Amino acid sequence: MKFATILTAAFGALCCASALAQDFPSHPIRIVVPYAAGGLPDTMTRFVSPHMAQTLGQPVLVENRGGAGAIPGTEVVVHSPADGYTILITDVGQMAINPHLFSKLSYDPLKDLVPISLIGTSTLFLTVNSSLGVKNFDEYVALVKSKPGQYNYGSSGIGSVLHLGIAALNTAFGLKMVHVPYKGTGESVPALLAGHVSAVYSSLPSIAAHVKAGRLRMLAASAPVRSPQAPDIPTVVELGVPGYDFEPEIGLCAPAGTPAAAITKISVAVARAVRMPDVVQRFTELGIVPAGTTPEAYGAIIKASYDRYAKVVKSSGAKVD
Numbered sequence: 001m002k003f004a005t006i007l008t009a010a011f012g013a014l015c016c017a018s019a020l021a022q023d024f025p026s027h028p029i030r031i032v033v034p035y036a037a038g039g040l041p042d043t044m045t046r047f048v049s050p051h052m053a054q055t056l057g058q059p060v061l062v063e064n065r066g067g068a069g070a071i072p073g074t075e076v077v078v079h080s081p082a083d084g085y086t087i088l089i090t091d092v093g094q095m096a097i098n099p100h101l102f103s104k105l106s107y108d109p110l111k112d113l114v115p116i117s118l119i120g121t122s123t124l125f126l127t128v129n130s131s132l133g134v135k136n137f138d139e140y141v142a143l144v145k146s147k148p149g150q151y152n153y154g155s156s157g158i159g160s161v162l163h164l165g166i167a168a169l170n171t172a173f174g175l176k177m178v179h180v181p182y183k184g185t186g187e188s189v190p191a192l193l194a195g196h197v198s199a200v201y202s203s204l205p206s207i208a209a210h211v212k213a214g215r216l217r218m219l220a221a222s223a224p225v226r227s228p229q230a231p232d233i234p235t236v237v238e239l240g241v242p243g244y245d246f247e248p249e250i251g252l253c254a255p256a257g258t259p260a261a262a263i264t265k266i267s268v269a270v271a272r273a274v275r276m277p278d279v280v281q282r283f284t285e286l287g288i289v290p291a292g293t294t295p296e297a298y299g300a301i302i303k304a305s306y307d308r309y310a311k312v313v314k315s316s317g318a319k320v321d
Contacts, residue, residue: 042062
């Protein structure tokens with residue numbers, strides 16, 4: 001009798017879970033962006049969320065929880081109910097860099113979060129002030145080597161992909177550039193324009209107008225393949241560093257334990273959103289390559305980046321405690 005009661009309860013719970021999955025979503029979904037408004041993750045989210053809402057049949061709300069290396073915003077989602085109604089914008093910072101940068105991190109990206117979809121990737125460009133007088137990457141390397149320790153570079157913060165990307169160039173080419181961290185590209189690009197630093201990594205929107213005006217010059221691209229928006233700029237791989245890949249990977253994750261049916265529905269909504277003509281056009285203008293992957297594909301990308309950045313962070317010596 002006792003076994004029959006347990007079996008009946010289990011069957012009832014299964015039917016209830018199935019019904020909830022079929023009804024999902026029955027109310028608005030919240031996407032937490034653990035970065036300030038106006039940045040690349042926030043911009044991408046706001047382009048795709050209206051189209052996701054059309055597919056899902058419910059409003060998709062965007063909430064910014066920026067600051068502290070995206071940790072507080074990530075924690076909000078990690079500790080939210082695993083029901084698909086609170087999900088997280090993710091990038092290599094939270095998922096692949098923070099675990100190796102912080103000796104004590106409040107979340108484990110591989111255990112506490114489950115992948116939904118990669119929204120897209122963006123190429124970074126190694127950019128210098130035109131006043132340096134260098135016309136290409138080789139000339140810049142020669143200039144920096146001629147005066148060890150006298151040239152510096154800016155980034156959006158210690159351990160950011162913009163920091164680690166140039167730190168990897170230091171290692172690969174035997175350079176001794178000095179790192180100067182800023183609070184985002186909103187500070188580092190103006191510092192480059194003012195001549196306070198000799199180089200930065202930046203996405204195209206932050207530098208395009210200055211490059212066109214001749215104030216800045218792009219020397220190399222961080223992605224494995226050339227950007228369609230700047231096809232004349234060689235990749236670092238082409239310049240002699242096999243496997244070099246430093247590009248923001250912006251995606252969506254949910255708290256561990258979120259029903260697979262909810263994950264699948266959101267993933268399908270993302271895939272449709274990134275293929276909408278207005279999204280494709282705007283992404284192209286911003287130098288973003290749309291993705292819209294399956295959860296499994298994004299999971300593989302996260303794991304590969306996690307393993308790769310473990311080595312990058314260690315070689316850079318970067319630590320935040």
